[in-house]
Amino acid sequence: MAYETEDPETQYCFPAINSSCIKTKLSTPEYNIVYVFFSVLSVWTVFLNLLVIISISHFKKLHTPTNMLILSLAVADLLVGLIIMPLEAIRFIETCWYFGDTICRLFILIMGLLLSTSLSNLVLIAVDRYVAVCHPLLYPQKITMTRTVIMIHVSWFWSLAYSISVFITTSQRKYTCYGECSFMYTFALKITDLLLSFLLPCINIITLYLRIFYVAHHQVKVINSLMRSGKHLTEGSMRRKSESKAALTLGIIVMVYLFCWIPYYSLTLTPNTSMTSVIAYIMLWMMYINSGLNPLIYAIFYPWFRASVKHILNLSKIFKAA
Numbered sequence: 001m002a003y004e005t006e007d008p009e010t011q012y013c014f015p016a017i018n019s020s021c022i023k024t025k026l027s028t029p030e031y032n033i034v035y036v037f038f039s040v041l042s043v044w045t046v047f048l049n050l051l052v053i054i055s056i057s058h059f060k061k062l063h064t065p066t067n068m069l070i071l072s073l074a075v076a077d078l079l080v081g082l083i084i085m086p087l088e089a090i091r092f093i094e095t096c097w098y099f100g101d102t103i104c105r106l107f108i109l110i111m112g113l114l115l116s117t118s119l120s121n122l123v124l125i126a127v128d129r130y131v132a133v134c135h136p137l138l139y140p141q142k143i144t145m146t147r148t149v150i151m152i153h154v155s156w157f158w159s160l161a162y163s164i165s166v167f168i169t170t171s172q173r174k175y176t177c178y179g180e181c182s183f184m185y186t187f188a189l190k191i192t193d194l195l196l197s198f199l200l201p202c203i204n205i206i207t208l209y210l211r212i213f214y215v216a217h218h219q220v221k222v223i224n225s226l227m228r229s230g231k232h233l234t235e236g237s238m239r240r241k242s243e244s245k246a247a248l249t250l251g252i253i254v255m256v257y258l259f260c261w262i263p264y265y266s267l268t269l270t271p272n273t274s275m276t277s278v279i280a281y282i283m284l285w286m287m288y289i290n291s292g293l294n295p296l297i298y299a300i301f302y303p304w305f306r307a308s309v310k311h312i313l314n315l316s317k318i319f320k321a322a
Contacts, residue, residue, distance in 0.1 A: 010022060011023040011025060012179075013094070013095075013096035013097075013098070013178070013179030014178055014179050017178050017179075019177055019178045020177060020178050020179050021095060021096055021177035021178060021179040021180050022095070022177070023094060023095060023096055024093065024094060024095045026093070031093070034093050035089070035093065038085065038086075038089035038092075038093070039086075039089075041081075041085060041289070041292065042081050042082070042085040042086050042089070043081075044081075044292055045077065045078070045080065045081030045085065045288075045291050045292035046078055046081040046082050048292060048295035048296065049074045049075075049077045049078035049081065049291070049292075049294075049295055050078060051295065051305075051308075051309050051312060052070065052071070052074040052294075052295050052298060052305065053071060053074050053075060053078065054308075054312055055304075055305060055308035055309065055312065056068070056070065056071040056074075057071065058308075058312075059308055059311075061304075062304060062308065063145070064145075065128060065143045065144065065145055065147075065148040066125070066128050066129075066132070068145065068148050068149060068152060069121055069124050069125045069128060069148065069152065070125070070298070072117075072121050072124075072152045072155070072156075073118060073121040073122070073125070073294065074294070074295070076114050076117045076118045076121065076291075077118065077290075077291035077292070077294055077295075078291075079110075079114050080114050080115075080118075080288055080291040081288075081291055081292065083107075083110060083114075084107075084110070084111050084114065084288060085288055087099070087107055088284070088285075088288065091181060092281055092285075095180075096179045096180070097179055097180050097181035098179070099181075104181035105167075107181065108167065108181070108183060109163055109164065109167050112162075112163035112166060112167065113159055113160050113163040115197075115287065116159035116162055116163055116197055117155060117156055117159040118257075118290075118291070119197065119198070119201050119202075119257075120155040120156075120158065120159050120201070121152075121155060122201075122205060122253070122254055122257060123201050123204060123205055124148075124151055124152070124155060125253075125254075126204070126205045126208040126209060126212075126254065127208065128143055128148075129208070129209075129212055129251075130208045130211065130212055131143055133212045133215050133216050134211060134212065134215045162196070162197065166189070166193060169189060194265055198261070198265050202258060205254055206254075209251050209254060212251070213251065252297055252301070253294055253297050256290065256293055256294075256297065257290055260286045260287055260289065260290035260293070261286075261287055261290070263283040263286060264280075264283040264284055264286065264287050266283075267280055267283060
């Protein structure tokens, strides 16, 4: 907590230290409203992703390779709401970091891990949908539960290793004042991170989904033509139509993801990327808000999610529904 100094108009994060950062001045109503907003956003993100995790973990019928990838994405999103959002909200509102240098380093590392893991999961989901839609006969042999679980673990391990390597190669802490949590990244490191952790994965995702949508559109046209002609649809045709619909839903998730992330990464290409600017913070929070949007997309497009949530909220049925 910051105290007033001799100048009643100025408050400092650590008034006993001469180099302390200046604390943001907000009126009491503004202060409370902003804290309530970020608290609700954090709780909302954790709650919705927890529903996804419980649904897929508890109901055995939902134990499919695709849902395992969605489960991994939900775990990363839940941790964003549980760890990153509260600490980032305090740093944003107070413009002070009260948790010390060690927690600051862990915070930067965990943030990099979770954001990298989310993108890795989306790449795996794109590959899963590509094989399911474009090579349906090979899907049962190529995409198995065992292979999917292994790839999820590899994805998390790779994201951790990458985040640690980036963290180690960053420049020294950037101290403009005492009571902040920030690191200085060289321009070369920013460009490298932009290519490896955003552009290349996104190019792969977009390329796969363009192919998926082309094939899915063709399949749906053929199936609709058969239905209009009164011909009986085979089980394989119905499955392909279902896979196409699932691909469309997951494609929406990817598009929302890109919409939330591109503005922030565009800052990498500009010389002034100070995280103290309001615009940069808005773009950063767009990335965090994305973690709470994915479950809403599931709720809108996935009947299994809506049904499982009803069972979860009705505790008397959850054990019978397994």
